[in-house]
Amino acid sequence: MTSLRNKAAIVGLGATEFSKNSGRSEMQLALEAVTAALADAGINPTEVDGLCTFTMDNNTEKEVFRNIGGKNLTFFSRVNYGGGGACAPLLHAAMAVATGVAQVVVCYRAMNERSGQRFGSPSKALSLPESEMVLGAYLALHGLQTAAAKMAITMRRYMHETGASSDDFATYTIAARRHAATNPTAFFYGKPVTRDEYMSSRMIADPFRLLDCCQESDGAVAVVLTDAQRARSLRRKPVFIRAAAQGGPIGVIGLQSFYKPDIVPRDECRLVGQQLYRMADLTPRDIDVAIIYDHFGPTVLPALEGYGFCATGEAKDFIKDGNIEIGGSLPVNTHGGQLGEAYIHGMNGVAEAVRQLRGDAANQVEGVEHVLVTAGTGLPTSGAILGI
């Protein structure tokens, strides 16, 4: 069987600034990031023939394509489940360039999700897609409407089963904010937090405190993929797709998998992780930096377990003593995560993975060869292992 390993590479990276009020349209943000990524790659926008994103981006593929002066679009995909799809465009783009369906594919994410629609707001029960209406009819009545509430209840169960505590969740937030504090592109640049500040931050949805919640941000990120052969001839050091995968385990429902046998957001990580390590022919020990999706900081703990960095229930010990900070055995979210840098729905994590491998990250780890980057959990999710 043919493998996707090393068939495609990221050859360009572009991003806008991250803010709470961009002052310009989402389409403009998308175009700034896409054209910056193409300039970084040294590829003319007229060569683009594929575009990938994931749902909840308001910029359609054909409009982005028209605006960059594209000619013939031969591949486009939009992966479902919001943040769970954050790494899936890498899989789709890699498959497209590996098979010759497209030559140059741009993956993008652009949103004014703070100054425009606010992401943390309660969802409207009646806006669910038609096939989910029946399910929605039994769910919306009980007020499970915000992303925070949906994930909070799964993490309450995680605490019950593993003995993890608010003190452990504080450890993640402190690490993420410490990384953000030395990353000039982070919203919380220069603003680390202490354990006391964490413990006194207000409760949003038990057990999530304000400092467990990611930001709502405005901004855009784009990456350009092409096949491995051409990638080696371009101006930037190629960042190869060692592996990419999607996964929706049994019983998963968007952020509210109450009929999964175990509602802890870990199974979906395990399903994606197993595919990634097999495809890349690597193990968790080979990963130098992990970018773990943190819509809510506490979910990083079961994700570390699902991706095989420690045994089930042991993440609370694994993250201690600076082990997930720069200098630890597994630096996690070296950009500050979505708690500290910005919430570009996981795409800023892909950007950080690329920077760590190119060697130009704000908080550069020495000798990085493989980076795991993951997407939203509590959902059908996705992930990738990138390498040089």
Added chain:
Amino acid sequence: MTTMHQDRPLAAPIEDLATEPFWRAARQGLLYLRKCIQCSEVHWYPRPVCPFCHGDTEWVPASGMGTLYSVSVTRRAGPIPYAIAYVTLDERVTMLTNIVDCDLDALRIGQRVKVCFKSAEGGARIPMFTPI
């Protein structure tokens, strides 16, 4: 800390061909589940085809007794805090619900609860649970 439950306004449920019997039963104080005619497995949420064997399903009343599987008190989604919970019924299905008529801060995973019903707009009755 103590957070005594307060009733909050509840929107009317969507009552259509698929869900109407469920809400009719709820008005009479019964929690309905769907059970497979073929393999006798019970599932939640109610579906026309059994998720285990693809057989036809029928409505059956639940005992209304269950165990708290997980719970989170939401404080920022509205003016009134409320406890969202997953309750595993004695019929071994887990359903999303609210825990009511108690101190929300005293709730503990594993504790026994029983069904009760709260009125929504338009007169529907919504199944919720309270500690026993």
